[in-house]
Amino acid sequence: MSTTPPAHSARSGRPPGKPPLRKQAGGPAAPSKAKTPLVDAARSAAFEVLCAVDADDAFANLLLPEILRSRGIDGRDAAFATELTYSTLRYCGQLDAILDSVGTRPVADMDAQTRNALRLGACQLLHLRTPEHAAIATSVDLVSRVRKSATGFVNAVLRQVQKRDVDQWLELLTEGKSASEQMAVRYSHPRWIVSSISDALVKAGRSPLELQQALEANNIAARPMLIARPGVCDSDELAVAEQQVSGRWSPYALTAPPGDPGALPAIRDGRAAVQDEGSQLVALLAVSATVSGSDELWLDACAGPGGKAALMAAVAGIRGASVIAVDQSAHRVELVKRACRPFGNVTTHTADAAALATYPWVPAAGYDRVLVDVPCTGIGALRRRPELRWRRSASDVGTLVGLQEAILVSALSVTRSGGVVTYSTCSPHVLETDAVVSRARAAAAAAGIATEIVDAREVIAAGGVAVDADALIATQNDGYLRLWPHVHGTDAMFAAVIRVTS
Ligand SMILES: C[S@@+](CC[C@H](N)C(=O)[O-])C[C@H]1O[C@@H](n2cnc3c(N)ncnc32)[C@H](O)[C@@H]1O
Known part of the structure; x- marks a missing residue:
């Protein structure tokens, strides 16, 4: 039995070198007419989403709600379908390692339906406390609808998985492995993300011993939060159920x-x-840092889909400022317009934030404050985007950091002296955060733009960012804002406030 966890490819969770998944010749087998097995709607929906994520690069957080809505699946069934789908996607790397160690052929070589019926069954057996007979029988039923020839195989493999609990499997799979390999399989993260989070914790001045908690937190569903946009909504209006809290x-x-x-x-x-x-805090930080002189013209240069732009617009409305919201994608600019529709102070442009100075609508005097919430790996949002960890790869970081640096330099070049730029990512990766800020400031300095870091703790202490400023400051070890799921209950986000001084 192999105990080697598979190295997964960026997009599909398959080991590198394997061909992309395609439907088998002739397409999936037709559902059996002789006997249509009864599988509950929640498991059917989860199975469908898992296959689409695997074979068609679908996004679970978009497809699942669509399927639930169109089939009228709600309440407890919807919650169960969500738990099944998200848990199976998060634990996919670990489940594949277990399945590889018991199956007669690698998970990567199976068709998508067989592979995902096995993952769904194994996840229920090992992580969801589903009664064993239900976990196995429903997985066999699911695969029998689309690939009847695989039913015996799925049944046999899941019966092997059932013989150990998750701790026993992990003991077997991690034996003789390095600490980071053990973390990768135990918490079901690709090894490069384990290393990235470990490095980021150290850079943030946190204990390396927090790594386990940080990885664990990525496997716990994020509690959905609402924002009552200031000036147009009061949180009382949103408080419709007893269990809601501020x-x-x-x-x-x-x-x-x-x-x-x-x-x-x-x-x-x-x-x-x-x-x-976390996103609310970043936008509030961006609008709270002190600027000298006028404070009327704000820019959100990577605004789509518009969550932070709308909060900036809400605050700008109260303070008599206006917001220019930019995105490179025309579709995302439409989303920004939609998000900002209650506010009459937002102008949008489809434009390249890495070349802001080339656009005629950019004021010659420069903006007073700018937010650049740059495109990033998103590995700070793994709680909410369960398949993302298997789709991203270490090489994405190299591709993104050049763009991130170009966007930040461009933002600094269109900010007036005395104005501030907030650079943010939903990734804690050191190369996407600290390193980009350092390199962009050096590049700006070489172009004659002097800057200084504004200590985020001072901005928070001055008020307006956090309800309990002291508690938030107590979790920060340097002048950047660094948020973590295991510390703050938010996505892992980074923000640097940079003042242009000449
Ligand atoms: C992390 S998202 C921003 C999220 C947004 N701030 C919010 O809170 O809703 C990054 C955005 O940058 C946009 N983007 C990527 N490259 C860009 C570029 N060169 N110029 C402008 N926008 C870009 C993407 O289309 C994406 O909408």
């Missing part, structure tokens, strides 16, 4: 009620939204 950090945050938050009138008309508290 956010721990943002003054405008509230936990979402059970069910579809999109049904709330304030969310339907854009006065409120679903938004992680």
Whole structure:
């Protein structure tokens, strides 16, 4: 039996070198007419999403709600379908290692339906406390609908998996492995992400012993948070269920009620939204740093889909400022317009944030404050995007950092002296955070733009960013804002506030 966890490819969770998954010749087998097995709607939905994520590069957080809505699956069934789908995707690397060690052929060589029926069954056996007979029988039923020839195989492999609990499997799979390999399989993360988070914790001045908690937190579903956008909504309006509580950090945050938050009138008309508290804090930091002189013209240079732009617009509305919201994608600019529809102070442009100075609409005097929430690996949001860890690869970092640096230098070049730029990522990766800020400041200096770092703790202490400023400051070890799921209950986010001084 092999105990080697598979190295997964960026997009599909398959080991490198394997051909991309395609439907087998002739397509999936037709459902059996002789006997249609009965599988509950939640498991059917989860199985369908897992196959689409695997074979068609679908996004679970977009496809699953669509399927649930179109089939009228709600309440406990919807919650179960979500747990099944998200847990199976998060634990995919670990489950594949286990399945590889018992199967007669590697998971990577199976068709998508067989592979995902096995993953779904193994996840229920090892992580979801589903009764064993139900986990196995339903997985066999699911695969029999689309690939009847695989039913015996799925049944036999899951019966092998059933023989050990998850701790026993992990003991077997991690024996003789390095500490980081053990972490990778135990917490089901690719090894490069384990190393990246480990490095980022050290850089942030946190204990390396927190690595386990940080990885564990990525496997726990994020609690959906709402924002009552200031000036147009009060959080009382969103408090429709007893179990809702105020956010721990943002003054405008509230936990979402059970069910579809999109049904709330304030969310339907854009006065409120679903938004992680980390994103709220970053936008509040961007609008709170002191600027000298006028404070009227704000830019959000990577605005799509518009969550932070809308919060900036809400605050700008209260302070008499206006917001220019830019994105390179025309589709995402439309989303920004939609997010900002309650505010009359937002102008949008489809443009390249790495070349801002080339656009005629950029004011010659420069902006007073700018947010660049740059495209990044997103490995700070693994709680909410369960397949992302298997789709990203270490090489993505190299591709992104050049763009991140170019966007930050460009933002600094269109900010007036005395104005501030907030650079943010939803990744804690050292190369996407500290290193980009250092290199961009050096490049700006070489072009004659002097800058200084504004200590985020001072901005927070001055008020307006966090409900409990002292508690937030106590979790920070340097002048950047660094948020972590295991510390703050937010996505792992980074923000640097940079003042242009000449
Ligand atoms: C992390 S997302 C921003 C999220 C957004 N701030 C929010 O809170 O809703 C990064 C955005 O940058 C955009 N983008 C990527 N490259 C860009 C470029 N060169 N210029 C402008 N926008 C770009 C992407 O289309 C994406 O919408």
